[in-house]
Amino acid sequence: MALMPRESGKLIASLSKDVFIEEEGVKKIAYLVLEGLKTRAVHIDNFSQHELHPNEHDPRAIDWIFVLDTLNFCFWTDGDDTKWKVSGYTGYFALCAAIKRAVHESRLMTDPKFYSTITIEELSYILRGDDESAKIPLLAERLQCLHEVGKVLVEEYEGTFVNCIKACDNSAEKLLKLVVTKFECFRDVADYRGHKVSIYKRAQILVGDIWACYRGNGLGLFHDIEIITMFADYRIPQVLVHFGAMRYSNPLLDTLQSGTHLTPGSLAELEIRGCSIEVIERVRDEVKSLIRQYPNLALRESDCNAILIDHYLWDYRRRHAGELESIPFHKVKSIYY
Template sequence: MSSDSSNTLSPRESGKYIAEHADHVTIEDAGVETAAKLVLEVVTASSDGRLGDRFRAHPLHPQTADPAAVDWLFFVTTLNFNFWAPVSSTKYGVRYGGELYDGYFSLCAAVNRALDEGVPLTDPAYYSQLELGQLRQLLRSDTETEIPLLEERLQAATEAGKVLVAKYGGSFAGCLRTAGGSAQRLLRLVTDEFVSYRDQADYKGRRVSFYKRAQLLIADLWLCFDGQGLGHFDDITSLTMFADYRIPQALAYLGALRYSTQLTELLQAEHVFTSGEPMEAEIRGCSIEAVERVTAAARRMLERAGRPADHARLNSIVVDNFLWGYRRQHVKETDAVPYHKVRCVYY
């Protein structure tokens, strides 16, 4: 799949275009306002906290802001896709520090477990040469369910590692230096150089992009480094939310997204969509546009409250992080709204 940017809409443009032409997903203003009020409560309550401190507050995240953290974030993000299991099945899980983790955190736990065992798993020189049996052992599950798409994860890791070794001094920090503090330059570099990050689709005559993992990588670097040093990006607000399967679920639960009867029936039946098909693209694209609207609404609320200076702390990354955390904190309630399911490397 080509990453030709000249004919491809950016994620923000894609969200707007898809929302304008969608047949099965509608953005509801009342739900946008509801989500914005919730976001504002969190932003207001945490206005004095450093983003980096909040990122490092999770025990599985890097506790330093250095090149080792850069390589940890790149490796984890390269493998950070597709953890869902059918409703009746047990999820892939990894026990670490006395706690059993699932989803994204199961991957973090597995990587940290390997590092504790003396395996240099986040070193591109190491993972560029990984074999399937090695990766299976390193990502072994502590439940009855193995990690999905293991072969695809191996391919993503080895391809990325080889590029870093050959062109960027054996570290993703080399890519950061090449990008020179621009989120958009780094986004283009990542989607050009690393095949598994080329998260695009064709929708109603246009080439659209979502770039979920590429944008998430940049955002996590920004958060980890508190916007300083290797994590400084002059244009960080140019990123959108990270279109996966859980943020749309949260948006639908809050009433910001409304699905057609046909789409709802497919979701309830646990239909597995194909990456890039129209309904799947509409869910993801409308989620991007919905978060843009939530962010704008929350900023208007800040202005009305006489706090326009807090705009710098309120962007699509912060809103995405809030919605992702909100879904995890309200699992039973949000699971009343089924999420869409896809088996792919993009999210």
């Protein structure tokens, strides 16, 4: 059995040879997050307020989010390759725009009966970009993921992810374990120096997105939402390095700056992702400590968790993309993030 993501991050950080956590940087981010809590830049409402996300009143919301997070991986392009864009959006939001467009065109992208047998031609059309020459990366892998998860939902859960949630007694941990057990393409595990570790980026973001969409109520009510860690991808590490919370060894930095693709499951990849998890765990703990120290802030410790910190730092990276461009990200062709 693989260690859960929090324990995996802690273990990887303790054994890491090429990625290091710096406490001064952790504190710097904690103060930034605290300020964000005061201004509501860090807040559960921010997910559902984005125009490309489904809202809690849409009866398709759960299955819509499930499709998004089934396809939510690997948007980067090499060098000068044309970026895939939809309605002017890049990356994850381009995916959101494509799925929203498909839903409004009455293409049944939230129905597993449809996407469990979707053809690559149909999927290519649904995910078509603004520029015909720029295609979404890993299209065949995305098709395979849809077929796999759609088949499971149709055969075991009466064609809706809602029934997966209802089977888990308002437990984020139970839902996370159900997802990675039943849906193989979410099973983000690897061996790190003889230890079986998990990162579970997409499975965790699925739980986190449901929680955020429903603002922690109804189908998004999870009594143990704190079990969810940050979503270890290739963008948040840029922010962590920028603030000095994470540092790379010179050999690893040279590798990243050269644009060399890392092997999925390699030591370097796992150290970047595992240390990212541990950094955000420490940031969260520091923020909660500050909230206890300054009761006049009128904040509660429950106002801050790893999900909200992740959302905030991911948005920070988008807002400061030019400023962070000089910090390399690790390039891995993977369905896991």
